[in-house]
Amino acid sequence: IMSKPIPIAVVGSGYVGLVAAVCFAEMGHPVICVDNDERKVAALRGGDTLIHEHYLPELLGRYRNDRVRFTTDLGEATRECDAIFIAVGTPQSETGDADLSYVEAVACEIARSLTSYKVIVEKSTVPVYTNEWISRALERNGVERHLFDVVSNPEFLREGTAVADFLHPDRIVVGADSERAGAILGDIYAPLTSGEYYQRADGIPGMCSVSEPPPLLMTSTKSAEIIKHASNAFLALKISFINAVSNLCEATNANVEQVARGMGLDSRIGPKFLRPGIGYGGSCFPKDVAAFRSVADQLGIDFNLLSEVEKINVQQKRRFVSKVRSALWNLRGKRLAVLGLAFKGDTDDIRESPAIEIVHMLLNEGCSIAAFDPAAIERTRQVLPEGNNLRYATDAYNACADADALLILTDWTEFSELDLRQINQSLRYPIIIDGRNLYDPAVMSDHGFTYLSVGRPAVH
Numbered sequence: 001i002m003s004k005p006i007p008i009a010v011v012g013s014g015y016v017g018l019v020a021a022v023c024f025a026e027m028g029h030p031v032i033c034v035d036n037d038e039r040k041v042a043a044l045r046g047g048d049t050l051i052h053e054h055y056l057p058e059l060l061g062r063y064r065n066d067r068v069r070f071t072t073d074l075g076e077a078t079r080e081c082d083a084i085f086i087a088v089g090t091p092q093s094e095t096g097d098a099d100l101s102y103v104e105a106v107a108c109e110i111a112r113s114l115t116s117y118k119v120i121v122e123k124s125t126v127p128v129y130t131n132e133w134i135s136r137a138l139e140r141n142g143v144e145r146h147l148f149d150v151v152s153n154p155e156f157l158r159e160g161t162a163v164a165d166f167l168h169p170d171r172i173v174v175g176a177d178s179e180r181a182g183a184i185l186g187d188i189y190a191p192l193t194s195g196e197y198y199q200r201a202d203g204i205p206g207m208c209s210v211s212e213p214p215p216l217l218m219t220s221t222k223s224a225e226i227i228k229h230a231s232n233a234f235l236a237l238k239i240s241f242i243n244a245v246s247n248l249c250e251a252t253n254a255n256v257e258q259v260a261r262g263m264g265l266d267s268r269i270g271p272k273f274l275r276p277g278i279g280y281g282g283s284c285f286p287k288d289v290a291a292f293r294s295v296a297d298q299l300g301i302d303f304n305l306l307s308e309v310e311k312i313n314v315q316q317k318r319r320f321v322s323k324v325r326s327a328l329w330n331l332r333g334k335r336l337a338v339l340g341l342a343f344k345g346d347t348d349d350i351r352e353s354p355a356i357e358i359v360h361m362l363l364n365e366g367c368s369i370a371a372f373d374p375a376a377i378e379r380t381r382q383v384l385p386e387g388n389n390l391r392y393a394t395d396a397y398n399a400c401a402d403a404d405a406l407l408i409l410t411d412w413t414e415f416s417e418l419d420l421r422q423i424n425q426s427l428r429y430p431i432i433i434d435g436r437n438l439y440d441p442a443v444m445s446d447h448g449f450t451y452l453s454v455g456r457p458a459v460h
């Protein structure tokens with residue numbers, strides 16, 4: 001093995017922290033993963049991943065209590081490692097900007113145990129200038145300036161494909177204003193950038209493998225911070241753009257799929273992230289677009305484009321509810337089958353889920369709903385308990401029993417492989433309103449459905 005193991009601490013065992021921790025171990029580094037939630041730490045030590053994510057159970061099984069240790073003791077972790085990755089939450093505050101109080105608390109706690117040189121790494125998505133605030137917090141808490149560097153190493157993983165994205169990234173971005181710190185980050189990622197990791201025979205069974213090692217882009221710390229916000233905002237912009245185009249297609253009886261294909265073949269535009277739907281959700285895009293807009297505001301920069309991206313995203317959900325109304329006439333008293341609660345397929349995450357917002361809107365309109373999701377029902381129950389007008393179904397067909405129409409709100413693969421004959425028999429009326437374009441309208445027409453989707457001509 002060419003690359004050398006670097007002792008790493010990862011603070012925060014949420015999506016980014018936990019995935020980073022087990023993936024660093026997979027790359028050969030000894031890792032201490034710190035969380036102040038004792039119950040989480042106990043669960044992780046016991047092998048419970050807490051989140052639904054491909055390959056995570058395998059990696060946790062391989063390395064827990066061995067190359068990855070879980071602890072609540074940040075002091076010990078600080079003393080034992082060379083690099084400390086901060087991967088705690090940066091939730092949205094009331095004003096739209098990122099709430100950095102967890103990051104500050106971690107910085108202050110690190111300061112108490114920092115006696116030899118460490119690289120402090122921002123892994124959470126944070127606004128530009130956060131590195132300077134972290135430095136200031138450390139210094140105010142008595143740490144001498146030569147004992148640390150703060151670098152930005154944004155993470156671009158997606159939920160559902162987090163482990164594969166981490167180990168096979170398009171690029172690795174390291175924003176460092178010191179050579180020493182940049183070199184340590186270079187060593188940490190060497191197994192990927194040298195290609196060494198991809199030649200290993202004991203890789204994760206079933207996982208994709210790339211032949212090309214990812215490029216590592218070295219930038220200033222501030223540039224790296226901005227790269228993360230700008231990337232997420234740009235992806236959200238792509239989605240809002242195609243959603244607006246899909247509305248134009250509906251108004252003209254054109255087909256957004258053909259339009260997106262025609263646009264995407266231009267290599268400058270690219271085919272990805274041009275799937276129209278019911279708007280973007282999740283724990284990142286809504287929060288990051290708002291935070292980036294707020295950064296621009298504070299700097300006196302007009303970036304109203306981002307407000308428009310948000311506006312289209314809100315309208316897209318309302319538009320879907322109008323579409324349901326246009327198919328069913330009155331909504332009050334209608335019984336609806338809903339497939340999908342998670343913010344996208346392949347995850348049990350319901351944060352900022354457009355599906356759940358739409359369920360809320362429909363319940364407010366007086367509909368009664370039977371909902372099914374392969375993974376997200378338990379989490380949804382916490383925020384939307386079963387009641388008079390809401391029931392959780394055991395499967396897709398059970399949700400359809402006696403419903404006036406079927407709504408598809410999340411792009412789970414299994415929702416694109418339904419037994420259409422059985423669905424048709426279960427529904428009172430053969431009406432499907434698909435917010436994710438999972439079916440070919442011609443096929444739906446053959447099966448006798450009235451089928452409304454996004455940006456494509458309706459079939460009856």
Ligand code: UGA
Pocket residue numbers: 125155156157158159160232235239272273274275276277278279280281282283284285343344345
């Ligand atoms: C997103 C980014 O894709 C990651 O690169 C980034 O690291 C992550 O945020 C983050 O900042 O942590 P994620 O939120 O997991 O990842 O989900 P995406 O797959 O990007 O989907 C976000 C939302 O956009 C979903 O609601 C999805 O349904 C929607 N979407 C996506 C569309 O409506 N159309 C598309 O073409 C693509």
